[in-house]
Amino acid sequence: MTRNSDNPFRSRRRLVLGAVASASTAMLPGLVAAQSSAWPNRPIRMVVGFPAGGVTDVAARVVAQPMGDRLGQPVVIDNKPGAAGNIAADLVAKAVPDGYTILLGTNASHGSNPSLYRNVPFDPIRDFEPIGMLATITNVLVVHPSVPANTVAELIALMKAKPGHFNYASAAVGSAGHLIGEMFRMRTGVDIVHVAYKGAAPMQVDLLAGRVQLSFATLQTVLRDVGSGQLRALAVTSPQRIPQIPNAPTLSETVLPGFTADAWFALFAPAKTPADIITQLNSAAAQAVAIPDVRERLQSQGFAIATSTPDELRRFVVSEVPRWAEVVKASGARAE
Structure with missing residues (x-):
C-alpha cells in the first residue's frame, strides 16, 4: 500500500485545494464589497x-x-x-x-x-x-415622604448628622442605581448604606413602604409615584431639567456641580x-x-x-x- 506522502495524486490534490483556498481568501475583500453594495437584502x-x-x-x-x-x-x-x-x-x-x-x-x-x-x-x-x-433616560433621586428633606443640600446635612442611618435602594448590585449612589457617596462624603434588591419591583415596594429611605431610580420606575406624592423627587441626574418633573433640579445645579449620570x-x-x-x-x-x-x-x-x-x-x-x-x-x- 502506498503511503499518503508518496501518492502523487494526493499531493496534486492538496496543491489544487491550497490554490483554491488562497484564491478564495484573496477574493474575500471583493465579496464583502459586493455584499456591502447590495446591503440590505x-x-x-x-x-x-x-x-x-x-x-x-x-x-x-x-x-x-x-x-x-x-x-x-x-x-x-x-x-x-x-x-x-x-x-x-x-x-x-x-x-x-x-x-x-x-x-x-x-x-x-x-x-x-x-x-x-x-x-x-x-x-x-x-x-x-x-x-x-x-x-x-435620567435617574431621579427620590426620597420617601417621611424623610425631612426638600432639597439635596438638606438631605446631605441630614446624612452627615446621622452617619450610617440612611440607606439607599437599588435594583441590583452593580446596577445604575447602585453605582450612581456610590458616585453620590464619593462626591459628598456621606455615610449611607446600600440595600440591593433582585429587581426594580421589590425595591419599589420597600421604597414606597418607607423601609428604605431613598433611591437613584430610573424615571420610568418612579414617575407615577412622584406624581401621586408617594415619593419626593429632589433632583435628576441628567445634564438638563426634564419636562416630566420640571421642578426637580439637576444634581449639577445643586451642591454637586458636574454630577451627571444618565x-x-x-x-x-x-x-x-x-x-x-x-x-x-x-x-x-x-x-x-x-x-x-x-x-x-x-x-x-x-x-x-x-x-x-x-x-x-x-x-x-x-x-x-x-x-x-x-x-x-x-x-x-x-x-x-
Whole structure:
C-alpha cells in the first residue's frame, strides 16, 4: 500500500485545494464589497441584552420599525437577556460583520460591565463599530415622604448628622442605581448604606413602604409615584431639567456641580463592519428618532432623544469605560 506522502495524486490534490483556498481568501475583500453594495437584502437582527418589556426593550421596539422602513428591510428584535447585557454584547461582537446583526448597547454593556464583571468576553471598544446614540433616560433621586428633606443640600446635612442611618435602594448590585449612589457617596462624603434588591419591583415596594429611605431610580420606575406624592423627587441626574418633573433640579445645579449620570442607549455593529453600512445604519436610526410620532412615544416613556455620529459615539464610550471603572473600584461592587 502506498503511503499518503508518496501518492502523487494526493499531493496534486492538496496543491489544487491550497490554490483554491488562497484564491478564495484573496477574493474575500471583493465579496464583502459586493455584499456591502447590495446591503440590505434580508432582515436585520437587533440584539437586546434585556428581557421583553424592560426599558431597553421598549427603546428597541419603538425604533426598530421606522429604521426598517428606511432601510427597506425589517429590523427584528432578538432578546438575549443575561449578565446585564454581556451575553447579547458578546453574541454581536462575535457575529459576522456584514450589517445583519447589530446591538442595542447601554451604559452597562459599554460602560460599567467591563469593570464590574471579572471575565467579560468582549472589549467594548475594540470589538465593535459604533453606529450612533439613540436616547438617554435620567435617574431621579427620590426620597420617601417621611424623610425631612426638600432639597439635596438638606438631605446631605441630614446624612452627615446621622452617619450610617440612611440607606439607599437599588435594583441590583452593580446596577445604575447602585453605582450612581456610590458616585453620590464619593462626591459628598456621606455615610449611607446600600440595600440591593433582585429587581426594580421589590425595591419599589420597600421604597414606597418607607423601609428604605431613598433611591437613584430610573424615571420610568418612579414617575407615577412622584406624581401621586408617594415619593419626593429632589433632583435628576441628567445634564438638563426634564419636562416630566420640571421642578426637580439637576444634581449639577445643586451642591454637586458636574454630577451627571444618565442611562444611555446606542447601536453597535461587530468590528470590521463596512463603513458604508455603518453610515446607512446611522442615517436610518437618526431619521427614525426624528419622526414626531417616534419622538413622542419615546418621550412618553421617559426617554430623551440623543443622536450622534459613529465617531462621537466612539469617543463617548472611550470616556465612559474609565469613568465607571473608578466608581466600581471605589464601591467594591462585583457581579458574577
